[in-house]
Amino acid sequence: MTTLIYQNFIHGAFVANKSKETFPVINPATDEVMYHVEVADEYIQRQAIGSAQQGFAQWSAMTPVERSRILNKAVYLLRERNDELAKIEVLDTGKPIQEADCVDIQTGADVIEYFAGLAPTQMGAQQPVGDDFFYTRKEPLGICAGIGAWNYPLQIACWKSGPALAAGNALIFKPSEETPLGAIKLAEIFIEAGMPAGVFNVVQGAANVGQWLTTHPEIEKVSFTGEVGTGKKVMQSAASNLKEVTMELGGKSPLIVFDDADITEAVSAAMLGNFYTQGEICTNCTRVYVHKDIYQAFLTELKTRTEQNIIAGDPLDPKVNLGALISKQHQKLVLDYIEQGKNEGAKLLTGGHALTPESAPNGYFVAPTIFVDCTDDMTIVKEEIFGPVMSVLVFEDEDEVIARANDTELGLGAGVFSLNIQRAHRVIHQLKAGICWINSYGNSPAEMPVGGYQQSGIGRENGVETLNSYTQTKSVYVGMSKIESPF
Numbered sequence: 001m002t003t004l005i006y007q008n009f010i011h012g013a014f015v016a017n018k019s020k021e022t023f024p025v026i027n028p029a030t031d032e033v034m035y036h037v038e039v040a041d042e043y044i045q046r047q048a049i050g051s052a053q054q055g056f057a058q059w060s061a062m063t064p065v066e067r068s069r070i071l072n073k074a075v076y077l078l079r080e081r082n083d084e085l086a087k088i089e090v091l092d093t094g095k096p097i098q099e100a101d102c103v104d105i106q107t108g109a110d111v112i113e114y115f116a117g118l119a120p121t122q123m124g125a126q127q128p129v130g131d132d133f134f135y136t137r138k139e140p141l142g143i144c145a146g147i148g149a150w151n152y153p154l155q156i157a158c159w160k161s162g163p164a165l166a167a168g169n170a171l172i173f174k175p176s177e178e179t180p181l182g183a184i185k186l187a188e189i190f191i192e193a194g195m196p197a198g199v200f201n202v203v204q205g206a207a208n209v210g211q212w213l214t215t216h217p218e219i220e221k222v223s224f225t226g227e228v229g230t231g232k233k234v235m236q237s238a239a240s241n242l243k244e245v246t247m248e249l250g251g252k253s254p255l256i257v258f259d260d261a262d263i264t265e266a267v268s269a270a271m272l273g274n275f276y277t278q279g280e281i282c283t284n285c286t287r288v289y290v291h292k293d294i295y296q297a298f299l300t301e302l303k304t305r306t307e308q309n310i311i312a313g314d315p316l317d318p319k320v321n322l323g324a325l326i327s328k329q330h331q332k333l334v335l336d337y338i339e340q341g342k343n344e345g346a347k348l349l350t351g352g353h354a355l356t357p358e359s360a361p362n363g364y365f366v367a368p369t370i371f372v373d374c375t376d377d378m379t380i381v382k383e384e385i386f387g388p389v390m391s392v393l394v395f396e397d398e399d400e401v402i403a404r405a406n407d408t409e410l411g412l413g414a415g416v417f418s419l420n421i422q423r424a425h426r427v428i429h430q431l432k433a434g435i436c437w438i439n440s441y442g443n444s445p446a447e448m449p450v451g452g453y454q455q456s457g458i459g460r461e462n463g464v465e466t467l468n469s470y471t472q473t474k475s476v477y478v479g480m481s482k483i484e485s486p487f
Contacts, residue, residue, distance in 0.1 A: 003033075003035070007037075008040050008202060009183075009184050010198075011047070011055070011197040013197075017041045017043055018043040023204075024036050025037060025177075026327070028094030028327060029315050029360045029363040030360065031362040031364070034091060037177070037180050037204045039205045039206075040209050045209075052143045052198050052199075052218075054197075055198025055199040059165070059168060059169075059196055060168040060169070064122065064166075067116075068120055071113075071115070072113060072116045073193035074112060074190050075113045076193075078186075078189060079106070085105045085185055089104050089105070089182055090315045092178070093153065093277075093280075094364065095278065095280075096315045097320075098318050098321060099277060099323075104154055104155045107155055108154055108157070108158030109158065110446045111158050111462060112158050112162040115162035115163045115467060116166060118464065118467050119166040119467075122138045122167070131480050132477065132480050133480065134476060135475075136475050138471040139474050140471060140472075141220040141470060141472055142170070142219075143170045144164045144219065145171070145213040145214070145223070146174070146223045147174050147210050148173065148175045148183065149226050150176035150179040151277060151282075151326070153183065154183070154186060157173055157175065160225075162446075163461075163462075163466045166470075170201075171199070172213060173187075173201070173202050174202075174204070175204070187201070187202045210234070215237050215238075215241070217241050219243060220243060221243055222234060223248075223459075223461075224247055225248045225282075226250075227250045228456070231247045231249045231457070235247065244469070245458060246460070247452075248282070248450070248461055249410075249456050249457045251283055251456050252286060252382065252408050252410045253415070254288075255269060255285035255416075255417070255441065256405060256414075256417070256427065257270075257291060257417045258398075258417060258418040259293040261291075261439075262417070262419065263297055266290075266298065267298065269415060269437075270285065270288050271305065273286075274288075274389070277323070278325055279388035280387065284413075285415050285441060286385065286391060287381055287393065289393050289404065290394060290395070291394075292395070292396050295394050298392075299392065302349075303349055303370070306351070306370060309321075310322050310368050313359040314359035317359060325365070325387060327364060330364070331365075334387030335353075335366060337379070337387070338369055340380065341371050341378065341379070341391075344378045346373055346374050346391070347371065348369070348371060350368070350370050351366075351369030351370060351388070351389075353367050354366055354367070355367050366388055366389075367388070369388060369389045371392065376407060378391070381393070382408070402427060402430050405431055406432045412433060412434060412451075413433055413434075414437075415438070415440070415441045416428050417439055424439070425438070433456075434451045434456065449461070450463075
């Protein structure tokens, strides 16, 4: 059987590399190789930069309204092909089709649409200075680079391309080598929508290709989504020639459930924030702090719903709501964390083992796992696991739980459940996290800036401030009076 091989997407077309080097892409639900992808070797890298230079020259010269129309055409095509693209995401990531069908492509399209609408609104300012005056103008940075993660591949490509392209930049995007196909499909859609060749190029490969993007002198900004350790390396590389960076990194987010909370709603949030996308979401509320007065009632409902309502299996089955983890290696990592939790004294409420669903017996599944009797110093409570593993902890006092929730070097997300709205706001304002929810969890609309405090990131994605971060301000001083000179 002939193996399907995808090439890098450069200047509006697939381009073969010179090295012939490829890597396999495995379906997490079947443990089978689906296709191979060519690595972006030095030849492809040179082509990508040259193409982006040409693309930027043409794209940045267009009016914002012209750019907006092309981006909106791409939004239309994304939505029209939602089901086809969702299936690609399922095969690449192992997540359930019931998620990808209504979240991944739709929310990605929403972000591009949002920034397409903002593109013509960018304005500078003018101010008199004596008889003279100055004005400012927003100009694009140039060629930017985006480095994506494997949990939401197409959505992340949209999140990075939307503001970058709306502001007039060109973008070279490197998806994760584990989920490379969605970005290619987005690139094809951009070309079909009328975008000039070279404005959005896709290069493929692992860390060395990312390293090239972060150090290349022609690239003005790097936007990276991934884990903290890799983010630090990206930032170090980018510092070599003072590139701007946006970092959306990992988290170990707290969910605080007060004694007056709606328990059913709080359980829904805890399950969403731990088991959606089989736990592979950076904002997940993996530390669930429950007030002692409702602790047993919360656990009873949580255990019942987790054991009765979660269906693992073939991710293409619309009834399945728990998919496969991204790789066999990652499955082992998650299972090792579970063993460590047991060894350190945490008690399993449910789960704690690998799964072999009948409809996907070779997939990398882990049962939805809930630990109780947890303490703040346990490894499972301190470190990001990135799998369906929840730690439930007890608290009594508001100040105490705030201090415990903040006792981390991370700071991506946080949630509070309480019907006392004054307390909810008071607590959320004291939590060191960039994305917070009150009586909700996980929603991330295009209009809302998202990003982390502390080691969970730098900069923001989505929202107005993100568009500004893809521009630079030029100040122009205009002399209206004669120059006073001592010479």
